[in-house]
Amino acid sequence: MSQDRTRSWYEVGKEQGIRAGRLGGEVQRNARDFADEDDNTAWIDGVLEGVMSEGARIAAITSVQDLMPGSKGGFIQVIVVERRSVARS
Numbered sequence: 001m002s003q004d005r006t007r008s009w010y011e012v013g014k015e016q017g018i019r020a021g022r023l024g025g026e027v028q029r030n031a032r033d034f035a036d037e038d039d040n041t042a043w044i045d046g047v048l049e050g051v052m053s054e055g056a057r058i059a060a061i062t063s064v065q066d067l068m069p070g071s072k073g074g075f076i077q078v079i080v081v082e083r084r085s086v087a088r089s
Contacts, residue, residue, distance in 0.1 A: 009034070009042040010049075013027075013043040014046035014047070017047040017053075017054075020051060020081040020083075021083060023083065024083040026079060026081060028077065031063070031074050031075045051079075056081050058081060058082075059080045059082040060079075060080040061078070061079050062078050063075040063076065064076050
């Protein structure tokens, strides 16, 4: 594991988390994208940091099998994000 590679997965996750935190929705990544568990953990940490920085929350985490023809196969990690509701006056 390289520190640079781990840091970059953290940054990728944080950017995705910020975007999902602002808009709501979900963040996905194929488990085969990661060289090892440290990369996967760095990505999840980044997503969490990005979501929290926008005042949003993680509503659910799941994995689904990638069955699309021509895809990488394996599992897709899905993090569902609920954005903060803003009170209207």
